[in-house]
Amino acid sequence: MLGDPTSVLLLPRTEVHLWYTFPESLTDPELLSRYHALMTPEERERQQRFRFEKGRHEYLVTRALVRTVLSRYADVAPDVWRFVNNEYGRPAIASPLQSPPLCFNLSHTDGLIVCLVALDREVGVDVENLERPGETVEIADRFFSPIEARALRMLPEEQQRRRFFDYWTLKESYIKARGMGISLPLEQFSFHLDAGCPVRIFFDPRMQDNPRSWQFAQLQVSDGHLIAIAVRRSNEPDLSILVKETIPLVS
Numbered sequence: 034m035l036g037d038p039t040s041v042l043l044l045p046r047t048e049v050h051l052w053y054t055f056p057e058s059l060t061d062p063e064l065l066s067r068y069h070a071l072m073t074p075e076e077r078e079r080q081q082r083f084r085f086e087k088g089r090h091e092y093l094v095t096r097a098l099v100r101t102v103l104s105r106y107a108d109v110a111p112d113v114w115r116f117v118n119n120e121y122g123r124p125a126i127a128s129p130l131q132s133p134p135l136c137f138n139l140s141h142t143d144g145l146i147v148c149l150v151a152l153d154r155e156v157g158v159d160v161e162n163l164e165r166p167g168e169t170v171e172i173a174d175r176f177f178s179p180i181e182a183r184a185l186r187m188l189p190e191e192q193q194r195r196r197f198f199d200y201w202t203l204k205e206s207y208i209k210a211r212g213m214g215i216s217l218p219l220e221q222f223s224f225h226l227d228a229g230c231p232v233r234i235f236f237d238p239r240m241q242d243n244p245r246s247w248q249f250a251q252l253q254v255s256d257g258h259l260i261a262i263a264v265r266r267s268n269e270p271d272l273s274i275l276v277k278e279t280i281p282l283v284s
């Protein structure tokens with residue numbers, strides 16, 4: 034359990050914490066008004082750029098989620114946090130800085146928003162709606178390594194769509210943890226998914242990365258959503274992953 038929303042939580046280096054919320058359930062006008070008050074003028078301006086109300090609502094809840102989650106680990110009011118994006122768009126805390134630093138990553142899809150938090154280590158998270166329309170297996174050759182694409186198509190046809198999302202979310206979580214976006218060559222790293230075994234990653238030598246430096250996990254908090262987590266570690270045992278549903282400012 035990750036405690037009540039009014040207490041400052043400990044975040045050991047041996048843990049990563051995943052917070053999630055269902056934006057479609059957050060409709061109370063008073064609560065949404067409180068979320069709006071947390072945002073900076075720049076965030077409010079960006080929110081209004083979304084063409085549809087659904088996008089504006091998801092953006093509002095996402096900003097409320099990250100601000101309130103970070104405030105669980107520091108004596109900082111949710112509206113005080115300021116953020117900066119690197120050249121590839123990965124957000125980080127600009128101020129107030131903590132020591133050791135809080136690191137986080139965000140992801141959202143239709144019906145679910147997640148925030149992953151750790152201390153002073155690279156983390157990445159991706160969530161996908163398993164029922165979303167659009168191409169899946171058909172685009173595997175464009176986004177997966179040859180090993181992954183071949184393994185995907187060796188499965189029975191009825192299992193291929195789900196395996197597509199396994200690969201997709203894991204690859205997204207890794208590139209988000211690295212903070213380099215799709216500048217990373219997607220064909221130069223591969224995930225091996227064997228039943229009953231931990232997720233394993235393998236790198237082309239050109240990637241200059243060590244598989245033993247990474248821990249991956251997949252989980253579902255609803256029947257329709259798949260989450261993948263990537264955590265960088267260094268000569269450490271597996272970190273514990275704590276999962277908590279939240280309503281920002283409420284629970």
